Amino acid sequence: MTGWLWTAVMVQMAMGAFDTLYHHEGTERLAWRASQRTELILHGVRNLLYAVLFITLGWFEPRGNWAAALIGLFLVELVITLWDFVEEDRSRLLPATERVTHTLLTLNYGVILAMLVPQLLGWAGEASALPRADHGWLSWACLAAAAGVILFGMRDLAAAARARRLIETDPASLASALLDRHSILVTGGTGFIGRRLVAALAAGGHEVMVLTRDPAKAALPPAVRPVASLDVIDARCRIDAIVNLAGEPISDSPWTLRKRRRILRSRLAVTRAVMRLTARLDHKPEVIVSGSAIGIYGLRDASPLTEADGGTPCFSQRLCAAWEAAAQRGLPSGIRLVTLRTGLVLAAEGGMLARMLTPFEFGLGGRFGHGRQGMSWIHRDDMVRLIIHAIATPSLAGPVNATAPAPVSNAAFTAALARALRRPAIVPVPAAPLRLALGDFAEELLLSGQYVLPHAALESGFVFAYPTIDAAFDRIVGNSPPVEHDGRKTAVAGEAAAALPIAA
Incomplete structure (x- = not known):
């Protein structure tokens, strides 16, 4: 040769x-x-x-x-x-x-x-x-x-x-809590959570509009109406509920000054646009479900947190506080506002877990830093169901922690993922290189955390299909069959009637 x-x-x-x-x-x-x-x-x-x-x-x-x-x-x-x-x-x-x-x-x-x-x-x-x-x-x-x-x-x-085992739950069943046909506007409907939410609403027979910067490339279900700007929506248009999830992804690193400004401005701009639209609509929506995150609690120890707790200063806390304040300030009277404080959303298709699956599948996974930091998580299907539950439950208002009832430490989280994949988790990631390479991003999202409990969701009658980290991972990696839902009840009985203990 x-x-x-x-x-x-x-x-x-x-x-x-x-x-x-x-x-x-x-x-x-x-x-x-x-x-x-x-x-x-x-x-x-x-x-x-x-x-x-x-x-x-x-x-x-x-x-x-x-x-x-x-x-x-x-x-x-x-x-x-x-x-x-x-x-x-x-x-x-x-x-x-x-x-x-x-x-x-x-x-x-x-x-x-x-x-x-x-x-x-x-x-x-x-x-x-x-x-x-x-x-x-x-x-x-x-x-x-x-x-x-x-x-x-x-x-x-x-x-x-x-x-063959990675079969998702029928999306229509995720929307079964909404018994009557609704007209719903979703911002961020092409994102990791929004895609699944829009699919569930559309499959459930609801009329869905999605705000997207590029309607031609949005790849939405056929029955969904894309809009490039909220300004093009006619004041006579009937919108029963608005779900506001739009914003620059926060999980991309590093957090440069320019990146932080984009993260903040994108959330505030869309939230303010939603409130302006709401103010000029002839038929006001009954509820606005607006995004936030558990970052509002700041960097905390192992003490369990509920919606009543305050936050400690950091970028994530300031971001979430400003995001929630923008929704509250512009809210017309008579409209119910639910602010979803979202934890780590789990699915194979995106988010932090999608980045972890390959190294863990090859046996190269392990804890981050000391591994004692809290990881408050939620399966993506439970996240979608909780959003729809918030729309369908008139008594639910104010902050709602979108997290499963059993938060875990990072060490327990990584061990559970390795267990679900039938692999070892023996390659820890030291804290020092992460801090050196990623700065505050590593400190706030990887090396620190919170143990957050979904008190408001449980009090309102929401039942988690995946209340434990093992149940969530077994479904995600195909070890267990899909869970179907009927109304506000789940096919998994009696597992989340009250908050479960924190796993260390």
């Missing part, structure tokens, strides 16, 4: 590794998307074929039937790649970087075939043999690449088998 051919092979390995780690694992998280089962099977089979190709090219010079078999493997890989392109276009919207990477991979693969196939055809005319070859460090690079694609190939095939 020539130097140019080896260069092309090394480039193909590097681009393939980037595509797998950055796109498939990092941004798209294909292994946790039930819809991508066929794509995962194609990736798994193709990776195992690549392992054979890398080992053969790195350590042997195939002759006769061995060379013909290798040509056959290249042809099979080509068919699988073309099939994969069709499946990707059919089942998901590829980001621009992935499309560019696939184009470069295809072009480079064509160069490899153009240089390698003539040589293999020549070897195919010789007597069958599989002599050893030694290409120095290139041979070892091929062996390392083969080990990598075997690892990810087996993982993709296992994820494809798991995909």
